[in-house]
Amino acid sequence: MRKLFIFMMIISLTIWGLTSCKPGLLPTEEAGKPKVTLDRIEVMSYFPWVDLPARTPLALGFVFNIQNPSGYNIKLDNIKFTVSFEAAPEKYIEIATPTNYDQIFFPPNTTSQYRIVSVIDSATIRLTLLVAQAPKVNEWNLNIPELIKGWYSKIGDFAFKIKVSEGMAVFNTEKGDVFVPFEGIFPKK
């Protein structure tokens, strides 16, 4: 009986030891926190322009690098960011706020790529410009139909910049939730 007890104790302590003494950084400490960076933006699907108020769809893929420098598995719980198009040099108009709730694990000490596809359309962009972004449109004296048509004609070459801002990725880890803000611009130059 005593032998069995000692044997079971050894096994349990070994397992405790293996699971509680992981090597590497904690995901909750600054150096071990995950990092999210915008790698690139791709046009995932493109449709010929039809004049407003008709609706022309546009699907964009946002490819992020997700670096996990910690010694722990981390799970992306949700991610959201705001997409802005450049309306004039260094002046951006907010277009959409994609949010994603697909849960995915990132192993320790890795950098993985993660893509979010967001489908927008010209009619919704027009509404956004008329309502939420109207103060900027008025201040910068923008012509809404011309601006949107211009974006659609130039996006294949990324002849204007697209900004990702107000980004927030929430990761679940064994050590608690980690909040990672991020932003980026594509193309970078």
Added chain:
Amino acid sequence: MMKKRINLIVIVTLMILGPFGMLSFAQEVRLGALQDTTGATSDVGKDEALGVREAVQYYNDMGGINGKKIRLFQYDYGYRVPEAITTYKRFRDYDKVVMVLGWGTGDTEALSPTINADKMPYLSSSFSGHLCDPKKTPYNFVYGTDYSTNARGAITYWYEEVWKKDPKWKELREKGVKPKFVCFMDTASPYATAPIKAIKDQATILGFEIGPDQHVALTALDTKSQVIAAKAFGANLVWHGNTTMSVSAALKDAYALGLGADHIINNWGFDENLPKLAGPAAEGAMGLLACALFIDEYPAKKTVIEYCKKLNPGVPLENRLIRTVQGWVKVTLAVEAMKIADKAGKLNGPGIKDAFESFRNWDGLKKFGGQLVTITPTDHRYSSVVRVGRVIKGKPQTVGEIDMKAKFPDKWDSWLGW
């Protein structure tokens, strides 16, 4: 001997499984949220969406629903009713949510038959009075004084505090003239039109002369023809039923064209942005407030700001609006109902509905400047108290409250569902 051995095995097994138990997921409570961050009401919707997300995180940090984590699914539907209906089906069939936080009047009313058939509690940012009669919409709930009560309260408050007292109207008052009243709203928008029947009824009760409705689109940038029509009628008071952007356009045109009328504004058209957008044209405008303004002092302000910074550090605090606080009010009410339902062992549609209907003068929203909440199985109007604000020296602020049930006790019951 045998008993000792069993105990030993149980203890050691627990010791072995202990660490794995820590790795397992806690139980989740799934919550859906429809938001407008890109559509015709995105001028107010984007900020509310931020508040909802931040509040959910706060309650998760505080232990969720009695230890169960809230998993929020929050989607933009661009104020498009078909998209709202499709997203609702995803909530119901795949995300398996226990309740939905809704947004617009059009989509909430369109979804009402479905959510009631599904027994899905639906707490909406549409405070349409049509959603408050549980005989018709038993699973619909609102988290602010309903539009119709608000509209009745606004016109009553103006009549008593401004028309009867303000020197501006002294001459007309003394001549015994009836105040002339017109409505500016998007006549194609269920949100904007929801309280029109009620406010006209109240105008008739108070003895106003009612002029022709003026159609102002939610996306309007120019409302000169509507202002000219109101001026031709000789309006003394204008009701604005839209959201902030188009209300500000109407105020600016009214100011520029010298309309001379006073303005009362529904709650989604009155916020910190109004004086920023309309400038001096907003001065003196009155509007309805569902809770404290973001710029106000209220007990939960420190927590609200902490979570603004924690979850959305990229959004400047000076751009935040009352809508953030409204998001917190909405989530706080939902969380309380879910906690009650969970404690009763009924964290499901009927259980959450029963929990909502158990609120009696609940003061949990006071820390956000909300009202005491009473919801019963026969009346889903959240409160009878109307909070009135006014733009004074370029800033919106609360100027008074009016309890419509106390003021019109003989009519209150008959107003249900207007």
